Each structure stands twice: as C-alpha cells, then as structure tokens.
Amino acid sequence: MRLIYRVEKRGDTWKISDMTGINEADTLTPAVPGTDLHVDPTDLKGLRASYRFLAYTRIKAGGKIGNDGIGTDRPETVKPIYDKAEAWIQKG
Template structure:
C-alpha cells in the first residue's frame, strides 16, 4: 500500500473499532496521542476508558464516514474525515435517536514503519433529535435549546438531560474563525513548523 492508502485505512479502522468498542482501537493511536471530542479532551487513556453521559448500554452507537481528505508532507499528514453518528437513548421516557454530523481532524504520523494517530479533534457541524417509534412525540421547549450552540444543540440538550455536561466552547461550524485557526495549526504541524 502507498501512504495515502495506509492513512485512509488507519482512520477507517479507528472509526470502525470505536463503534464496536474494540480492543484494537488503542493500536490506531500512539500512546502519547491526545483526543478532543464533545465529551472529553485529553489523553488517549481518557478516550479509551470513558463514555459520554448519555450513552445507554442497551443501544448500539452506529456511525458512518465519508472518504477522507489527506494533506501529507513526508512523515506527517492531517486528515479530514466527515462522519455521521447515530445514538439511541431515552429522553422524557421516549426512545429517541440523535444524529450528529461531525468532521474529524486527525494528525497522523509515521514513526519507524507505521502510520498512527498522534491526535484527533472533532468539529461539530449539525445535529438533530427525533422519536424513534412512529406516533410517539418528543416535545422540547425551544427556550431549553436557546442556551446551546446550533452546531451541537441537541447533543448539548441530551447530555445535560442525562446529568452530564458539555462545554459551549467546542469547535463548531458556527464559529468559523476557530475552524480556520485549527486548519492553520494542522498545516503548520504537517509542514514541521509547529
């Protein structure tokens, strides 16, 4: 395989293993990797061994990804991976499903012979929430959503309702200056300038 194929397979495996809670997930990352998502920001260990508050063990998390866009320079690359995640949960005694659209930005590096992930950060793009069973109604007061950012308002709502917390300073498409800065930092890293 060439580098692009190896990198594409790496990020695809990472997403597949994450959805399955597979032990192989850790092998996609370097031990010193960092991961920033909507529910945690920190070391690889935190990402591997915790789950967000709203995850209900009765339901499987389903995810799908689009083709990655790879920006490579020698032994470094950053990868943009559009992804959609569907999670079912109980909200107000109604079985619901949240659909979250995100763009994952991976920094991948070839140390020795293997490409692995050095960091991953999630950009929130949009989300929606609906009742799963036709005929059931989920009613949410729009005033309850007003305090949440539009790029991840329903994720914020369900996490708060489940007793968790979600920062309103996460990366999201509703703050384009933050996204532009992230891309500049990723490119500087790829170019060995950071």
C-alpha cells in the first residue's frame, strides 16, 4: 500500500492533515514459514488484485469488503488522489 500524506504546520508543529491509502498489491504469508495456508484459488475469484488477500482474509473472518477501494488495478480510482495532492502542493 502506498500512503499519500499531506501535512500542515500549525503553530510550531507539523501535523498530518490527510492520509490516503492506495492499494498496489498484497500477499498472504504464513507466520510459520513453509506452512500451507490451504487457500482455495476459487475463493480468490472476483477479488481485486490490488487487495485480494486483504479481502480474502476479511471474508474468511466473516466480514465484508467493498470492491470500490482505491487501487492501481483501477487507475481511474488513483488519478483523483494524485490530482488532489498536486492541487494542494500547487496551492501551497
């Protein structure tokens, strides 16, 4: 995950004013190396590549995850983030 930070100086202190995550890709690694995680590839079908295993583990735990997250597999979700950051820098 790539994090896009914006910071502001308030008084004498710099503080994070905004942070946006962009999902790039993910992996699932066992805590004990060499352990088989028994992931059924059919369970991964339809999950977005940029956050496939995040979605998989959340679903397996009984939760839900949207398919509309910001990810490099859908550049149209990333461009507005960079455009907003660039506008903020230029305003600076």
